Amino acid sequence: MNEKYSKNKYLSFIIPAAGKSTRFNQKNKIFEKIDYDNNFDVLQSVIYLAISIGIVRKVIVGYNKNSKQATDGIRAHSVDPSDEITNEELINNLKKVDFVEGGSSRQETVFNCLKYLKNQNKDISDDWVIIHDAARPCLLVYDILEFINKTLDCNISSIMALPLVDTLKKVNEDKIIEETIPRENLWVAQTPQMFKFNVVFSSLKYCIENKLQITDESQAIELNGHKCRVHYGRPYNIKITHEMDMTVAKCIINHIERYILEDVEFNTNEDQIW
Numbered sequence: 001m002n003e004k005y006s007k008n009k010y011l012s013f014i015i016p017a018a019g020k021s022t023r024f025n026q027k028n029k030i031f032e033k034i035d036y037d038n039n040f041d042v043l044q045s046v047i048y049l050a051i052s053i054g055i056v057r058k059v060i061v062g063y064n065k066n067s068k069q070a071t072d073g074i075r076a077h078s079v080d081p082s083d084e085i086t087n088e089e090l091i092n093n094l095k096k097v098d099f100v101e102g103g104s105s106r107q108e109t110v111f112n113c114l115k116y117l118k119n120q121n122k123d124i125s126d127d128w129v130i131i132h133d134a135a136r137p138c139l140l141v142y143d144i145l146e147f148i149n150k151t152l153d154c155n156i157s158s159i160m161a162l163p164l165v166d167t168l169k170k171v172n173e174d175k176i177i178e179e180t181i182p183r184e185n186l187w188v189a190q191t192p193q194m195f196k197f198n199v200v201f202s203s204l205k206y207c208i209e210n211k212l213q214i215t216d217e218s219q220a221i222e223l224n225g226h227k228c229r230v231h232y233g234r235p236y237n238i239k240i241t242h243e244m245d246m247t248v249a250k251c252i253i254n255h256i257e258r259y260i261l262e263d264v265e266f267n268t269n270e271d272q273i274w
Contacts, residue, residue, distance in 0.1 A: 010057050010058070010121060010124055010127040010128075011055050011056050011057055011127065011128050011129075011130070011148075012056070012057065012058045012059075012060060012117055012124075012127070012128075012129045012130070012197075013050040013053070013056045013058070013059045013060070013129075013130045013132065014059075014060045014061075014062065014110060014113045014114070014129060014130065014131045014132070015043075015046055015047065015050065015059065015060070015061045015062065015131075015132055015133075015134050016062045016102065016106050016109045016110050016113070016131070016133065016134060017030055017043055017061050017062055017063055017064070017102070017109075017134035018062050018063055018064045018101075018102025018103070018109045019106070019134070019135075029042060029135055029240050029241075029246065030042045030043040030046075030134045030135060031043065032246055034137055034246065034249055034250055034253060035137075035253055042134065042135060042137050042240060042249075043061075043134050045137035045253075046132065046133075046134050046136065046137050047059065047061065047097060049137070049139060049141060049144070050097075050132070051093035051094060051096055051097065052093070052141050053141055053144055053145065053148075055148070056096065056130075057096065058096055058098065058117070058120075059096045059097045059098070060097075060098050060099075060100055060113040060116060060117060061097065061098070061099050061100070061134075062100055062101075062102040062103075062109035062110060062112060062113045063099045063100065063101065063102055064102055098116070100112050100113045100116045105213075106214075106215075106216075107204055107207055107208060107213075107214055107217075107220065108208065110131060110200075110204060110217060111201075111204045111205065111208060114129070114197070114200065114201045114204065117129070117197070118197075118201070124197050125196075125197055125198040125201075126196060126197070126198065127196070127197050128148075128151070128152075128194055128195070128196060128197070129194070129195055129196075129197050129200055130144070130148070130192045130193070130194045131191060131192065131193050131194075131195075131200075131217050132144075132191045132192040132193075133191045133239055135239050135240040135241070136190070136191055136237055136238070136239050136240075137240070137249060137253065138234075138236050138237055138238060138249055138252045138253060138256070139192075139234060139236075139237050140256060143234055143237070144192055147160055147192060147194070147231055148194065150231045151194045151229075151231070154229055156227050156228070156229055157193075157194065157195045157196070157199060157200075157218065157221050157226060157227065157228040157229065158193070158194050158228065158229045158230070158231055159189055159190065159191070159192075159193040159194075159216075159218045159228060159229075159230055159231070160189075160190040160191065160192060160193070160230075160231055160232070160233035160234070160237065161187040161188060161189050161190055161230040161231070161232075161233050162187060162188045162190065162232070162233045162235065163186070163187055163188075164183045164186040164187060164188055165183075166183075167180060167183065168180065168181040168183055168186070169181070187230050189216055189218060189230075190233040190234075190237050190239075191216070193216065193217050193218055195217065195221065195228075199221065199224075199226055200217055200220070200221065202224060203217070203220040203221050203223070203224035203226065204217065204220050206220070206223065206224045207220045207223060207224070236252045236255075236256070238252070
């Protein structure tokens with residue numbers, strides 16, 4: 001991995017965290033406790049995941065007034081001496097984290113983060129940027145490293161995604177089924193998503209200037225005429241949207257931690273996952 005990335009001066013990790021969580025019962029889901037062993041909330045878990053990836057040079061959190069406090073909770077965490085990351089390493093890794101004020105939409109928040117990176121490092125256009133939802137805390141560091149590896153191998157914009165397995169129905173305004181949509185070649189997009197800086201920067205700028213509403217960064221890439229590839233995601237990489245999702249995510253995290261603590265090989269083989 002390090003050899004593959006040696007030609008690139010910078011790998012940045014952006015976490016959009018300025019959303020209002022309107023579908024989460026009037027509470028902001030990213031501040032809900034999810035990892036009770038570490039006493040982390042959802043956002044802290046995602047930041048901790050990002051800073052644990054050794055080749056990531058900078059982590060940018062697009063924040064609202066509350067999310068900026070996330071690193072305080074991580075810094076206060078007492079890391080077990082047996083952990084791979086020691087207290088000293090944790091403190092040093094937290095120096096990677098910067099906070100940038102978010103916008104009124106996801107695309108504006110991510111674009112603000114990209115502008116901040118550009119101002120910090122003028123020679124960044126050919127470097128890679130990872131964008132990962134603040135509400136997806138269930139991945140392993142290994143999962144993201146594998147995704148980075150695959151993206152570097154194909155050398156084009158890439159996203160994690162899953163083949164659609166459910167039957168898809170199109171309905172009218174009265175909720176009457178009009179047709180069944182063939183699911184062949186349909187994939188459900190996830191994050192992380194990984195792009196060259198100049199590609200995602202110019203694509204988001206194009207969408208904002210033309211008032212195009214997008215739901216993820218890969219859509220901006222498409223609209224601006226660039227290719228984007230899918231790599232198999234993880235079934236456990238759920239996005240916390242509703243309250244029930246939080247319960248499921250806690251179970252997933254406890255399950256993953258149990259495998260890690262018991263030193264059991266966690267199956268991420270794509271052929272066996274499906």
